[in-house]
Amino acid sequence: MVVYSGKSVFGGIAIGKICVYAKEDSQVKRERIEDPEAEIKRYHEAKDVAIEQLGVLYEKALKEVGEDGAGVFEAHQMMLDDGDYIDSVENIIRTQSVNAEYAVAQTGDQMAQMFLDMEDEYFRGRAADVHDISERLIGVLSGKGSGGIQTDEQVIIVADDLAPSETVQMDKDKILSFVTVHGSANSHTSILAKTMNIPAMIGCDIPLDDTVNGKMAVVDGFEGKVYIEPNEETMAAKKILYEEEQEKKALLEQLKGKDNVTLDGQHINLYANIGNTKDLGLVLKNDAGGIGLFRSEFIYLGSQDYPTEEEQFEIYKTVAQTMAGKKVIIRTLDIGADKQADYFALPKEENPAMGLRAIRICLTRPEVFKTQLRAILRASAFGKIAIMFPMIISLEEVKEIKGIVNEVKTELDDAGISYDKNIELGIMIETPAAVMVADELAEEVDFFSVGTNDLTQYTLAIDRQNDSLEKFYNSHHPAILKMLKMIVDAAHRHGAWAGICGELGADLTLTKDFLAMGFDELSVSPGRILPLRKIVLETDVSEYKKSLNEANP
Known part of the structure; x- marks a missing residue:
């Protein structure tokens, strides 16, 4: 038995044979051509085919992983139509009289390096997208297939890295898990893996050769380990874990329709986070x-101009x-930072996470907001809608927002248009x-x-x-937990309710703490609703509080 370690992207147990996913050799030869304009035409024809392929992938991903996971393929279509990319390819063909494959490869390498040279981790991650679209174009130009897995049985995929287009093309019925040598937790592949509910690991030191290919293995997404040809004891233990996971999933299905009420009668709302109607x-x-x-920002991100x-x-009516x-x-539009829409023409900032974003854009562009x-x-x-405003730092902002909302209400009243006059x-x-002015803010709003x-x-x-800071990042930091308690207490003091819509809300190790703090609502990805409900139904909050007090007298 040989054990390899990596970073878990999505938990779970997978047992099966390994299939090393080897990409076709994409080495491109430089060839001299006699008619540059004819070669440019060939490039554009290939580009149209590639865009059509991406459209097919988008529709497939939409059915399997939803809009958020499928969005990458729309982004790749836009990148293929990017003016700078096209100009570079055409210029190389014309000035050097070379084949389109070589021009595409050169352009891809140059643009990918440009992204890699950026300090922002998000933009560095886009280098993989540039490589992906360039390889797709080269594949079309050279007449190569789109790849895939040639197997009739379920397998664990092991690869150097997996592009989003490769992941979505795989037949999910044949994929037990995937393990990659490279990749990051913020990559599109990682996001797709989570959405597809496939146990996955990245940054694994596993070899990509016949020493593992075809061998029986176990992927433990909880531990972040791959066991090659596990011994009897290890295999037996992992099979028990696998069976327990399947039983848990079946039991969770039985919780549908039940109220989210604790053993001692405390109720909490369990809501879902979404990006669009799909x-x-x-x-x-x-x-x-x-x-x-x-x-709501995904409506803006998916448009070429202001919706x-x-x-x-x-x-909104459909929802x-x-x-x-x-x-x-x-939530009103949260554009800015890592979510950019070109038509907003936002200025380049050294620290966009602390720059012009979210409510600051709304208050400086009131017509967009209104x-x-x-x-x-x-x-x-047409339903029970509430409005939520992001990135608030002051009471003055809230009062300005409410003033604008009242202006819009007056305009609708004057036009005789119906709306919920008591909208939260x-x-x-x-x-x-x-957090520090939560008491003042709670007096002005219905909820946090x-x-x-x-x-x-x-x-x-x-x-x-920034993955390099992962060692220092602690979402359970005592300061964060103390702030959460301050927030919910301030809300309740002034008759407002309080919820959590960030990733921490889905952290099952903190669910009892959130109940003890008194949160009224947790909003999480849809797949986390039933696991949360299970904990709620099994918890006696009063007893849990007693145990906390005894542990911290």
Whole structure:
């Protein structure tokens, strides 16, 4: 038995044979051509084919992993149509009289290096996207296939790295797990793995040769280990873990339809986070009580220009009607930082996470803000909608926001347009400043929703997208937990309710603590609803509080 270690991307146990996924040799030869214009035409024809391929992949991914996971293929289509990319390829063909394959390879290498030279981890990660679209183009130009797995049995995929297009093309029925030598926790592949619920590891020191290919193995996504040809004792232990996981999934299905009430009668709302209407199926399938975070910025990110009031209204209306009276909390646009839309023409910033983003854009571009508010308010006539404002730091901001909301309400009243006149208004608590003035803020709003991702980042002064700082990043830091208690207490003192919509809300090791703190709501990815419900139903909060007091007298 040989054991290899790596970083877990998604937990779970997989048992099966290993299939080393070897990419086709993409080495490109430089060839002189006689007719550059004919070669440029050949390039554009290949580009159109590649864009069509990506469209097929998008539709396939949409069915399997939802809009957030499929979005990468739309992004790749846009990259293939990027003016700078096209100009570079055409220029190399014309000036050097070389084949399109070579021009594409050169352009891809140059642009990927440009991204790798950037300090921001997010943009560094886009180098892989440039390589992916370039390899796809070269494949079309050279007549090579799109790859895949040639196997009739279920296997554990082992590879150097996996591009999103490779991951989604794989037949999920034949994939037990995947393990890669490279990759990052923020890569599209990691995101897809989580969405597809496939046990996965990255950064594994496993060889990519016949020493592992075809061998029986176990991937333990909880430990972050791969066992090659495990001994009888190890195999028996891992089979027990696997069977336990399957039993847990079956038991969770039985929790659908049950109220989220603890053993001692404390109720909590379990809502879902979504990015668009295509996620609604998962929300209903997992029995969420409502939508605690509708990330409206994805409407903007998926558009070539500012979405109109009517376009937004139809989306919000669809969500409200589909949820049939269950609460839908829409967060106003959270553009900026790592979420950029070119048509906003935001200035380049040294530290975008602390720059012009979210509510700051709304308050400096009131017409964009009012267009969204009109659409949301109009949609509120068709369901139970609430509005949530991100990145709040002061009481003055909240008062300015409420003033703009009232202006829009007056405009709708004057036009005789219906809307929910008692619509709830809430704010996200994701800055230390908001925590410190939470009592003042609670007097002005109906609810708080804690964005734990940014709150942790700003409190610990750690860029959460910087993998090199992972050692220092601690979402369970005592300062964060104390802040959470301060937030919920401030809300309740002034008659507001408090929830969590950040990733920490799905941390099952903290669910009892959130109940003890008194949170009224947890909003998580749809797949985490039932595991959370299980803990809620099994918890006696009063007894848990007693145990905490005894442990910390």
